Amino acid sequence: MAPPAGQTAAVAEAAGADGAQPQQQRGFGSTISGIVRIAVFWYFASKFFSPKQKPVDPSAPSQLMTNLFNKGESLDMWFYLSEHEKFNDFGNDRALYWHETNIPYAVWTPESIRTKSLTYYPSETLQNNGSLYAHVFFARSGFPIDPTDPEYQPLNSFSRTHAVATYFPKQKKNKKKSLLGSPKDSDESEPEVEKVGDKKSDPKEEVPVEWISLWKPNVTINLVDDFTR
Known part of the structure; x- marks a missing residue:
């Protein structure tokens, strides 16, 4: 004897509901496994392909x-x-x-x-x-x-x-005379500083360089600190 139509529809709906739950569970589980695969892939990719950092030497001056x-x-x-x-x-x-x-x-x-x-x-x-x-x-x-x-x-x-x-080279007087200037101008000589290591100068005119010591009238003492580390 066939069951009534109402009971048949209720049984069909219950069976459909029971079949949907495993599908939803399988979908959630596949999402979690996909995330895990991506995380594992990213870990190994970053480990093998990222630039290698040199180990810090504790005895280095910067340390x-x-x-x-x-x-x-x-x-x-x-x-x-x-x-x-x-x-x-x-x-x-x-x-x-x-x-x-x-x-x-x-x-x-x-x-x-x-x-x-x-x-x-x-x-x-x-x-x-x-x-x-x-x-x-x-x-x-x-x-x-x-x-x-x-x-x-x-x-x-x-x-x-x-x-x-x-120490600086001692100043010397310029003994060269100008042929175009007046005798008065030629007698007046201006001091000039000797050029040390000038290769263009005439070897015949080279004389030993006389050095003199000069004072530094000011001494400044500064303490340098670094608290950035």
């Missing part, structure tokens, strides 16, 4: 460079003048021309700017084309700069040497 002092830390300064390029006479008070304390490091305020004017009397050696050097030492406030001091620590101080006198 070792850092500030010895913290920002605002107090420093002391010693300024020595000596005719020797190497300086270790820290006990010589006559060579110490400038001493400052409690200079804030990397703080650019009027308090961190120090100035001093001094008079230096050159020796006979210096007057005869001798050399003069400025030896500048910095250290944490309260720490010594003398390596022979028992409390000396290399990482608490630093120094720099600067040549105060520089």
